[in-house]
Amino acid sequence: MGRKVNFAEKPKKGPGKKAKKQPAPKFSKKLLGTEETVVDLKKLSHRQKQRFVKRSARKEKLLTANANAIAKKKLQHKQKIENKYESSEESEEAGSDDEQMESDEDIKQVEKSMKKGFKQVKTPVEESDESDDENQFESNDEDDSDVMPDNFDQAGDSESDSDEQEPSNKRKRDILADSDDESEQEQQGSDEQESDEESGDDSENDRKLPIEKASKKLKLQKEKDDKLAEDELQLNIADKEKFSLDEALDVDKALNLQDVQQRIKDVVAILMDFSANRDPTRSRAEYVDVLKKDLCTYYSYNDFLMMTLMDVFPVNELVEFLESSEVQRPLTIRTNSLKTRRRDLAQALINRGVNLDPVGKWSKVGLTIYSSQVPLGATPEYLAGHYIIQGASSMLPVMALAPQENERVLDMCAAPGGKSTHIAAIMKNTGVLFSNDVNKDRIHAIVGNFHRLGIINSVVTCVNGIEYKKFIGGFDRVLLDAPCSGSGVISKDPSVKTSKTQVDVQRCYNLQRKLIISAIDCLSAKSKSGGYLVYSTCSILPEENEWVVDYALKKRNVRLVPTGLDFGTEGFTSYREKRYHPSMKLTKRYYPHTHNMDGFFVAKLQKISDTIPENDTEDIDDEEQLENEEENQEGKKKRVDKRDWFHKDLEEMKKKPEDPVKKQNYVTNVFEKPLKTEKTKKTKKSKKNIQPQTETDPKTLVSTPKKDNNEKNSTPAANSNKKKQNQKNIQQENGSDTIASVPSAKKAKKNIHQQNGSPKAPVSTPIKDKNVKVVNGKNSSPATNSSKKKKFQKK
């Protein structure tokens, strides 16, 4: 098949396009390093020839002009010498030597410049020709028609244009030369320097390609610029005023924020190495005082808070803390693992134009949001409860608590429920979570969040945490995220900088100490899974953290255990004159400047024994003392801080003397509207029906009476409908520390303020204490509440 291959037949070697032999490469004479460009006049066009003649004439003219200049200078020099010899011999000798040198240098310079194409000749004629010379070199380049034959004519045209502009250029240069002699001299100097350098490497330069020459020129220019910049910097440094404490102490001196900032830097630098940098006549305290004043001025803090912060941080770290407290922390969200996985949520949000990343290796549910094209509090994912907006540091206490499935957990200060929802998610909606807060208004937020995130294992209570131990105890774990001064979240609430006083902080730690003791008392040391308490605050002040924990260590049988958090700085074992238990190192501190999250404190305690030590006699309450202090502050009105929910509540309670009947309510009916005073009478009537409480059977489950004093808070419609039914079911509720109990689990189901009322969710809790009372009335289940709400809206 096919033709036979004939290997003898050789392929044709025709003059194919590719096979065509190329001629030997031609290089321009300039590139080859020949000094003078030889121009073949025969090859040039008529106009090119004309230009060539013109150029050569100009060249000759220049040469003769330079030769004349040298001759002239030599002549002048000779004349000078002769004149001087005539005047005085001695002075003449010395002077002539110098001048001889000068004139020799001049001559050399002229000769050098001639060599270089007359660049440096400074006579007006020569100067005017400088540009022509440059053109000449350029045109010489262009003359190499072998290299760029097409551009030749163009270049020639442009040259002729420049010839036409020549007189005006000259004029301009003259004007410039007159107006700015100095700059010219500088330029001249630098050019000379350049030319010297260049002339040194003349032979080397000749061998270089134009591009190499250009780059060398650029390098030189850059070096020159750098040198200038360096000189300028040195000048600026020299100009700076030296720090003087006397000036800083001068109160009358007008303050400029920039000066203050500079002074802060200076004083910090001095304090960092005090013995080396100090003024020997001044004490450390004086420097510290100046620094404090400046920091207060610059960052707008009050004296008290700044002084406290100065005790917490070393000076250099303090400035970092203050700086980072001026900047908002990145927005973070927590995935609700009850509804979705972080990966899926991230994908869904990315599709909506959210730019995010995992919050860090330490969390499996946190996401940091860098930017978003949609409001994160209104995305479908948010509304469906797939995530909650929560600061990164707020995830830490719950991680330290590490709740287990089927446990009984108490969140003593829960509103608005961020940490509570996290606990419930970790517990996978099993066991029972008691979420408590003293503030009725904030309870609404807990309930709202629980509904949105699908939490169904919780009981929401509204009780003063200090008294919680009286109602219910025996918890496996308790979280006490205590109310605090908020010194760790200044970037969120800058009012803290000026509003917090010593009295506020004292009031905070007094409350915190009472709450921590109550929280420990709510724990069961016999709990199989632990009996752990996590105490946390969003404050960085040791008075509200280590001191409170230290107090608890002294007052109860508890010990500090590791938080399980693998980052964060160690808690303080000493602060000011105070010394804390060495195990305080196990607590963790978080700062905005080191961890890029809000300032936070986390401590984990384990209850060793339920017995209360006998030494619990010390009076922890210095509230009276505080009140006296406040009274002493004449003219100053008692201020209620927006952040101090507890105290705000106390204020309100003080204003309106509490109804003894109302005292018996421990859970808010979150969807009910408060009743007016008329209804109170009815309640009083119904109170008559209340029978004395029978002793609670230890096996009895916690539940609520059908009707309780929350009725006061319910709508008129709801009340009239419920009245009959309630009267039947009301259980006795008497005494300030008691809550009525309903013996059956069914009733408990109705009455406990439980989210979603899932049959799976535990609806009752065994009573450990005789005093423990039922939580809330029957109106608290979300279903009933929503129907009531509708009815109320219709009315």
Ligand SMILES: C[S@@+](CC[C@H](N)C(=O)[O-])C[C@H]1O[C@@H](n2cnc3c(N)ncnc32)[C@H](O)[C@@H]1O
């Ligand atoms: C720092 S916030 C709690 C934040 C909450 N853990 C969260 O993650 O959303 C402190 C809460 O403690 C509440 N609180 C203040 N005093 C209280 C008290 N004596 N008993 C119970 N709760 C109290 C306040 O109403 C406030 O909601």
